[in-house]
Each structure stands twice: as structure tokens, then as C-alpha cells.
Amino acid sequence: MTLAQFIAKRSGLGKRHAKKLIESGEITLNGEIVTDGNLPLGTFDRLTARGEILQARTARYILLHKPIGILSATTDKTHRTVIDLIDESWATDLHLAGRLDRATSGLMILTNDSRFSKSLTSPENHVPKTYLVHTDQPIPENVIQQFRHGMSFEKENTRSAPAIVELLSETSCRLTIYEGLHHQIKRMFLRFGIRVTQLHRESIGPYLLGDLQPGEWRHIDLLLCYCQ
Numbered sequence: 001m002t003l004a005q006f007i008a009k010r011s012g013l014g015k016r017h018a019k020k021l022i023e024s025g026e027i028t029l030n031g032e033i034v035t036d037g038n039l040p041l042g043t044f045d046r047l048t049a050r051g052e053i054l055q056a057r058t059a060r061y062i063l064l065h066k067p068i069g070i071l072s073a074t075t076d077k078t079h080r081t082v083i084d085l086i087d088e089s090w091a092t093d094l095h096l097a098g099r100l101d102r103a104t105s106g107l108m109i110l111t112n113d114s115r116f117s118k119s120l121t122s123p124e125n126h127v128p129k130t131y132l133v134h135t136d137q138p139i140p141e142n143v144i145q146q147f148r149h150g151m152s153f154e155k156e157n158t159r160s161a162p163a164i165v166e167l168l169s170e171t172s173c174r175l176t177i178y179e180g181l182h183h184q185i186k187r188m189f190l191r192f193g194i195r196v197t198q199l200h201r202e203s204i205g206p207y208l209l210g211d212l213q214p215g216e217w218r219h220i221d222l223l224l225c226y227c228q
């Protein structure tokens, strides 16, 4: 949307009047006077007219440690959600950049910037996600090889990229996958009759859980975007 379109819509003035207002030098965009109504207006640009704020939305990027049992959803009638863990007035503006099962713990990213969340969840960006996995029985070599080779997922009509597997003990591994299919890791193991007993996400792309404790969250310090 252009500045003129936004101001015309917001003020109820026609587009011609909006353009005139902009040309009169009474509009600021991110603190600078602008006179070109054809400039694009971004979601998080701050816009004022004669000193009055027309748009001022803060972009928010949050890392959160989801505890087991909390729902990765924005609202729910019966269960506590990850949004309930953020005791801030702006928490309800956030949405999730990817989900975790209720029994899975670890890193989640929440934001109000859909460009950012899409960049993390778009399959074509192949964003790596690393998990600690515990299983109910030893993980055999042929399973590791299959994961490293990639597997087909008929329901989604797709194939997983070669995963990175680091065996930590007979029944645990660190696994990096590049998709976010529903119950993906549980389904990968279940194909070989192995049940996942604990699942914990350590990282998403360049973002690490670090020392965040279950239920804690913090702002992302440095935005590293997969946005085009």
C-alpha cells in the first residue's frame, strides 16, 4: 500500500486530497518529512500527520522455551498456551513461527511480523531445526542411514531433506531436520516401530534456546532473516 492510499483510507479523504496533504510537507515517515504519496508504507513504519500518529506498530521477535504440557497455539478454551506465558499487553498480537506438539519442549519463535515467520516456515527455505530425541529402544544404524538419506512422506507428497543425526547414546540422538511436517520426528521413528519418549527443540536456524528456562522468553537480539 502507498502512503497516499493509506492516508486516503484512514482519513476518509479522497486520494487526491491525501496526495495534497502529503505534498504540503505535513506527513512524517519514520521521523522524516515525506512529500511523495507513491512511497510504499511498510507494516512497521511509523507515520504521522501534523504530529498525530497514524501508524506506529512495533515489530516483535520473541524466543520462548515451551514447557511440556503447554499448547503451541495462540488461544485455547481448556489448555494454557504459549501466549499465556507472555504477560504483556502486546502478547495477543503475536503468532507462531512453527509449532511443537504438546508433549514436546524447547524453542519456539513468536512474532507479529508475518514476513519473518513465513521466512522461517516456508519449506523452500530449508531452515534447519535441531532436536534432542529420546526413544523407547536402541536406534539402529539402518534408521540413522535412512534419516541421512531422506524419506518420503506420502500424506504431504514430499520428501525430507537429508537429516543430520548425531547418536548420543543407544536410545538418544541429536537430529536436525529441514521441514516442519506434522509430528514429523515421531512419524520418522514410528516407521521403524520406535517410539519417541522425549522430544526437545534446541534451535531453529540461527536461533538457539541457550539458557532460557522452561516458561521463559526473551526478545531476539539480532534479527537474522531468511526473508528474500
Ligand code: URA
Binding pocket: 099, 100, 101, 102, 104, 182, 183, 184, 185, 186, 187, 199
Ligand atoms: N516432530 C514431532 O514429532 N513433534 C514436534 O513437536 C516437532 C517435531
